[in-house]
Amino acid sequence: MRDMTPELMQRYFENRDLGGLTIKIPDCGTVRTSLSHLFRSITGHEAYEYQTEPENIEAIAIYGSVLYKHFPVPGKTIQVNQDNIRGFLGLGKKVPRTIPGKREKPEDIDLMVITKEGLTDEKIIPTIKEDRYIEGFYGHYQEFITEQGLHIVYRSTDQFLEGIGNGDELSESVVKYGVPIVGEKRFTEIIRDVKNPTRENLHSFEWGEDSIGRLHGRII
Numbered sequence: 001m002r003d004m005t006p007e008l009m010q011r012y013f014e015n016r017d018l019g020g021l022t023i024k025i026p027d028c029g030t031v032r033t034s035l036s037h038l039f040r041s042i043t044g045h046e047a048y049e050y051q052t053e054p055e056n057i058e059a060i061a062i063y064g065s066v067l068y069k070h071f072p073v074p075g076k077t078i079q080v081n082q083d084n085i086r087g088f089l090g091l092g093k094k095v096p097r098t099i100p101g102k103r104e105k106p107e108d109i110d111l112m113v114i115t116k117e118g119l120t121d122e123k124i125i126p127t128i129k130e131d132r133y134i135e136g137f138y139g140h141y142q143e144f145i146t147e148q149g150l151h152i153v154y155r156s157t158d159q160f161l162e163g164i165g166n167g168d169e170l171s172e173s174v175v176k177y178g179v180p181i182v183g184e185k186r187f188t189e190i191i192r193d194v195k196n197p198t199r200e201n202l203h204s205f206e207w208g209e210d211s212i213g214r215l216h217g218r219i220i
Contacts, residue, residue, distance in 0.1 A: 003183070003184050003185045004181065004182050004183070004184070004207055005182070005183060006054035006055070006057040006060075006182055006183060007054050007055070009035075009039055009054070009182055009215075010039070010043075010054045012035075012215045013035075013036060013039045013040070016036075017213055017214050017215055018034070018035035018036045018039060018214065018215050019035060019210065019214040019215055019216040020032055020033065020034055020035060020216055020217075021033050021034075021035055021038065021109075021181075021216070021217045021218070021219075022216075022217075022218045022219075023066045023109075023218065023219040024218075025066070025068050025103065025105065025106075026068075026103075027102075027103060028068070028103045028104070028105050029105050031066050031105070031106055031109060031149075033109055033149060033150060035215065035216075035217065037150070038111070038150060041144065041150055041152060042057075042060065042111070042113055042152060043057075045144070048119050050117070051115055051117050051118070051119050051154075052113070052115070052119075052154070056115050056116050056117055057113060057114070057115055057116075057182070057183065058114040058115060058116060058157055058183055058186050058187070058190065059113075059114045059180050059182060059183030059184070059186050059187035059190065060111060060112070060113050060114075060180065060181055060182035060183060061111070061112050061114070061174050061178035061179060061180045061181065061187060062109060062110065062111055062178065062179045062181055062205075062219065063110050063111075063112060063170070063173045063174050063177065063178040063179075064106070064108075064109070064110030064151070064173075065106040065110075066106045066109055066110070066219070067177060067178075067179060067202070067203050067219070068103065069202035069203055070177045070200065070202055070203075073100070073101035073102065073103045074101050075098040075099060075100055075101050076098065076099050076100075076101050077096050077097070077098050077099075078096070078097055078098075078099060079094040079095070079096060079097075080094065080095060080096075080097045081093070081094055081095075107149060108145065108149040108150060108151045109149060109150055109151065110151045110153075111150060111151065111152045111153070112152075112153050112154075112155060112160075112170065112171070112174045112178065113152060113153070113154045113155070114155055114156070114157055114160050114183075114187070114190065115154060115155070115156050115157070116156065116157060117156060118154070118155070118156030118158070118159050119154045119156075120159075122159065123158070123159065123162050124159065124162050124163050124166050124167065124168060125155065125159050125163055125168055125171075126163070126166075126167035126168055127167065127168055127169035127170050153170055155168075155170075155171060157190055159171075160174075160190070161190070161194070164194060164196075164197075165196065172197055175191050175194050175197055175199065176197040176198070176199065176200055177199075177200045177201075177202065177203075179203050179204070179205050179219060180205070181205050181217060184205075203219050203220065204219070204220055205217060205218070205219055205220075206218050206220060
């Protein structure tokens with residue numbers, strides 16, 4: 001499918017032809033969300049109607065733990081008996097063995113929305129480590145968490161680029177491994193001259209329509 005622009009996604013939304021977004025995580029399950037809910041959540045903030053309208057959106061990228069290939073689960077070391085028979089009698093020598101760790105299913109999908117105009121006036125938006133505030137301001141940057149498990153942050157193009165190397169770890173994560181699901185071509189243009197962090201493409205994204213023309217997306 002051609003590049004999914006914000007305007008094209010709005011067309012699907014207005015025609016009620018948005019389906020779902022899925023990410024299958026091995027040995028963990030599938031993370032799903034409604035694309036209608038996603039698009040409505042990103043563009044539906046009345047206080048920021050101009051800043052979040054599709055014409056002002058450059059790109060939308062997924063990052064965070066749902067992109068599981070970037071977050072290998074460490075193994076767990078246990079002590080086992082070297083000799084099964086002697087071990088059964090309690091006489092065997094114990095040796096360490098590493099067993100695979102268990103991945104926890106992500107609780108939400110992290111999204112960064114890159115816009116032409118910012119929601120705030122700050123030139124640089126540092127990442128905040130403390131607990132997040134639901135549906136409103138928290139510290140220096142705008143962030144929303146929806147009931148259906150979407151964690152949405154916003155950056156203007158200038159804020160996004162200025163924050164790299166200046167304390168904005170979220171923007172650095174998006175540059176390093178984020179997957180653009182809307183505005184892929186524009187996203188590539190934005191990060192073209194960024195030298196550090198180095199880009200790591202371990203996941204890709206596919207759009208497709210089902211038999212009745214509803215749009216679905218999946219991360220692979």
